[in-house]
Amino acid sequence: MAYPAALREAYRAELQGIREKGIYKEERYIHSPQAAGIDVEFPAGAGLKRVVNLCANNYLGLSSHPEVVAAAHRGLDERGYGMSSVRFICGTQDIHRELETQLTAFLGTEDTILFPSCMDANGGVFEAVLTDRDVMIADRLVHASIVDGMRLCKAMQDTYKHADMKHLEQKLQEHQDKRARMIITDGVFSMDGDLAPLDQIVELAERYQAMVFVDDSHASGFMGRTGRGTPEHFGVQGKIDIITTTLGKALGGASGGCVSGRQEIVDLCRQKARPYLFSNAVPPPIVYAALKVLEILSTSTERRDKLEANTAFWRKGLKEAGFVIKDGESPIVPIMLFNAKLSQDIARDLYAEGIYVIGFFFPVVAAGQARIRTQLSADHDIPMLAEALEAFKRVGAKYGILGLDKKGIIEKYGL
């Protein structure tokens, strides 16, 4: 053992630095299943408080759905708890392949490969299919797991201004000398809730001979008329070369992710993607539950329709109340406060009102862009959201920000 005192001190100083910056993350203990209403112990040791959850990725309310839970039980009974193996040694059951087939059908692609998480899918896919003769051109606001995956890949890295098609076109022109170009974007951006303009991206990709990669984690299951994600929303299904997505949000909320797309790309991932090769297979209960989720979503659009109605109610309500929100169509609705401390103060006061939301600020979002991100679920209902809206109005009025625009809030609270 060698854990020198000086090193311990250095770690403690680093932690103290994080605290002093006000960005020390603390967990809140939830004593109930994930749902629209949850029992929370916060701070640690405090009594339980029933709150409305407006910060989960439980978009379709399937995380604790009785049919999904029952399917997971069945998976546990019929196929056991875990595989004790990676996929290619002895970790693949027939149900793993069945889930891949069902995801392929759901996403409208050529084939699919499961990963332990979408973070792992994004971590493994670029390195598996791109070389130093290629270039990756990413939207600047893509998820951190994509940034990490790109860093593990030898292909040239480039970025374009968020959703700026003119800038993307410039970059595509600049990189015509490469063997392959890959445009990389989120379908729905997790912090802003806006959508990548996939119709325009596909058009540019065709014009400049580029592949398109979309991480649809915040869209699979509910964006698009039948919930197939942003490609369906923009009418470009079948034209996206690589879709990565997660089973950890709308599609059940446990864990697991996938790469879905061109046959050869999926095949190469099966041979080369390191998180696939060196990490355990997705556990059978999760596979059973995910199959049930896809069955539910394929038989009815009821849940995504309800989510859409909840989102419309929430966006309209906040706007009418006089909050500044990021416009968009997704169930991720950021309430812009610009000032970091204000975002923390309002989140704290909302918690006291029984509303669980989190304030985000630099470096999680751009400097001067602090916000409270709210996320809707099909598990919410209108009376619950109407009550939450009243709480937002009370707190908004307390801080005198209702009706103020960006300039007004910054004048009042600074950046």
Place this chain on the structure above:
Amino acid sequence: MKDIILEYVKNEYLDEDEAEEIGLDENTPLISSGIVDSFSMVSLKRFLEKKYGIAIPDDQATPEAFNTVASIVELVKRHQGEKGA
């Protein structure tokens, strides 16, 4: 050199009216203000290397060295000097 780099930063990282709004000049913090982050910095480094025929080692492409156009100019000149010597 300063003006060329300022122009690049403006086109590469800011929207049309943003540069004016923040009054971009050679002393405007780029990294610490969040205009440029480590992910998007790669294209700036590549631009400098190509434009000025230098190679900036990764351990010198630090947030401090890239924080303002003034410090970038300094870095480029240092490398040009090394190349000439």
